[in-house]
Structure formats: structure tokens, C-alpha cells
Amino acid sequence: MKRALNIIYPAALLLITMFAGSCTDPNSIIDTNTEIADHNWSYVNRVNFDVKINDEKAAYNQYLNLRVTGNYKYSNIFVLVYQITPDKKTQTTRFEVKLANPDGEWLGKGSGNLYSYQVLLRKNYHFPSKGVYRFQIEQNMRDNPLHEISDVGLRVEKAQ
Numbered sequence: 001m002k003r004a005l006n007i008i009y010p011a012a013l014l015l016i017t018m019f020a021g022s023c024t025d026p027n028s029i030i031d032t033n034t035e036i037a038d039h040n041w042s043y044v045n046r047v048n049f050d051v052k053i054n055d056e057k058a059a060y061n062q063y064l065n066l067r068v069t070g071n072y073k074y075s076n077i078f079v080l081v082y083q084i085t086p087d088k089k090t091q092t093t094r095f096e097v098k099l100a101n102p103d104g105e106w107l108g109k110g111s112g113n114l115y116s117y118q119v120l121l122r123k124n125y126h127f128p129s130k131g132v133y134r135f136q137i138e139q140n141m142r143d144n145p146l147h148e149i150s151d152v153g154l155r156v157e158k159a160q
Contacts, residue, residue, distance in 0.1 A: 027160065029053070033065050033153030040145035041152070046082070046136040049154040053133060058158050059124040064097060064137070065153030066117045068108070072148040075100040078140040081121060086131030094140060095121055114150055124159050 025031070034047045053060075064079065076098050083091045097119050100106050108115035127133065135154055139146045 025157065027157045029060070029156040029158065031065070031153070031155040031157075033067070033151040035151050036149045039069060039148050039150055041139045041149040042145040043138060043140075045145075046138045047152045049135045049137075051133045051135060051154075051156050053127045053130055055158075056127050056130050059126055060122075061120060061155075061157050061159050062122040062125060063155040063157075064095065064117070064119045064121050065151070065155055066097065066099075066108075066119070066149070067114050067151040068099065068117075069148040069150055070106070070110075070113045070115065072099070072115075074141070075102070075104075077146075077149075080138045080140045082134075082136040082138070084134040084136070086129060086133065093121075095119075118155060 030049060030051050032049065034049075036045070036047075064081070066077070068077075076096055078094060078096050081093050081095060083093075085091075097117065098107065099115070099117065106115045108117040110116075137152055137154065139149065
């Protein structure tokens, strides 16, 4: 019995690892989210992501991942996205993300009291060089802190 378990356990672990690995998107460079403490996002709490770019000739799509609660009181959000190059040059872009229709209907995918968004920021973007880029995302609304923001994230993928 013990011998059988010594064979079955590693085999099962190998199968699970292979299955989990096959579920990932091969075009995704990064797709991760950061939880916002107490759902209160302050200006000073920029969310940071490091992205390693190995092919500067390839085109990439960049997405903002966002999750808000149903109690978020606005139909949009403004964010500043800082892109810091490997040689420490910073490019800042302000984006507006529409979250709800004028009638209050949420545009995101709902699950309970959370609404998730993945919004295209840049399409077919070419990074200027190889290396590690730091992205910082900052809320840019009048409220500070901005309430009912659950998670903020970034997805960078090779364009197809």
C-alpha cells in the first residue's frame, strides 16, 4: 500500500502541475491584481507592477484590471498610469474608464457585490527597449481616499 502511494502521489502531482500550466495564456506577460486595503484607494498608494520585456520588436496590448463594489458612487474612474523605462524615464498617461451607463447599470462583469473590468489602455504598443518596466497606477479622482475600490491590476500581453 505504501509503495502504491509513493507512485500515485508523485504522478497525481505531476498531472495537476501539467494541467495548471496548460491553463495559462501563452501571450500574457503579466496579468495580476493587487487588493486595495479596506477598499479605500488613496493618491499616495500607487499600485506597482514590474514587467520584463524580452522582445522590443513585438507589439503589446496593455490593460487595466479593476474591481469595484456595487457601492462605488461614480459611473467612471480616472487613473494615472506611470510607465518607467529600464533607464528610469517616466511617461505618464491619464485614462478615463467608464464603469456604468447613465441609468446606473454596471458595465463590468458582476459577481455578488463586485464588478470586474479589464479595459484596453494601449493597443499594439512597442516598448522602446528590452528590460524591466515599472508600471504605477494611481487613482486620479477628487475623492481621497476613493472608496469601494477592491482591486487594481495590470495585464500586458503580446498582440496577435
